Amino acid sequence: MANTKETSTNKQNKISIADCNVTYSVQLVGGRWKLPILMQLQKEKKRFGELKKIISNITERMLTLQLRELEKDGLVSRMVYAEVPPRVEYELTKTGKELMPVCKELHKWGAKHKMELSKK
Amino acid sequence: MANTKETSTNKQNKISIADCNVTYSVQLVGGRWKLPILMQLQKEKKRFGELKKIISNITERMLTLQLRELEKDGLVSRMVYAEVPPRVEYELTKTGKELMPVCKELHKWGAKHKMELSKK
DNA sequence: GCCATTACTTACATTTTTGTATGTACCATA
């Protein structure tokens, strides 16, 4: 996430593979906590602390990191209110919202797949 | 990929997060080379060597590892012909094929998203 | 006997991701 070596084969492969829009899309939501975050923001915007409470086991560090990436990638917007103690709200962007129907399809596929696996 | 420590927080989180079918699905195709492989098998089955040739930059090791996981997860089937030199063919399973329409949606979303980003 | 071909395997190194623990700024209130 942080501190990537720009010249590594690893990094170069990651970049070149994202030429494909499917791979690109999956990379955007591939971080461990990104989908859990997006799901929580689906219905309404939420504060940092709310996300932390709802998403069990996530640490503040990971929540921050993943939110920053989602923001950089244009899936989530961040609103800071000049208050003390601070208040920061996160919300899906238009692009983020447009991803939700695709998630629904993934959900369907995953559910069906899990069921079929369990039969064996 | 190989050698995971069963008791690590990391692993435990990975597992618990897959309760959600969306996250579960994304995990199945999340490996670096899995989507490139799946895309290649979309139209027709292919031999190990063909995949290696077509997917530029993939190493034999990574191709093997990712194919093994795709097989274990029921997305790809493996057929070994008792010949020398060996011939092994890989093919999408029913489940794998059913994922393709979802990939198409992801593709659309990714393409649109990329376009919008490039405007800024 | 030697070589070529194919689909791997193995040992190891590097890079990336994730987790742990602790510290910070801000100001209102006690």
Next chain:
DNA sequence: TATGGTACATACAAAAATGTAAGTAATGGC
């Protein structure tokens, strides 16, 4: 002056994913 709440940041450690380099088995053809 001390305390509490919020949303972080930072240094470090562990784990996981990926990459590199070399080797293997099998057999048909030279």
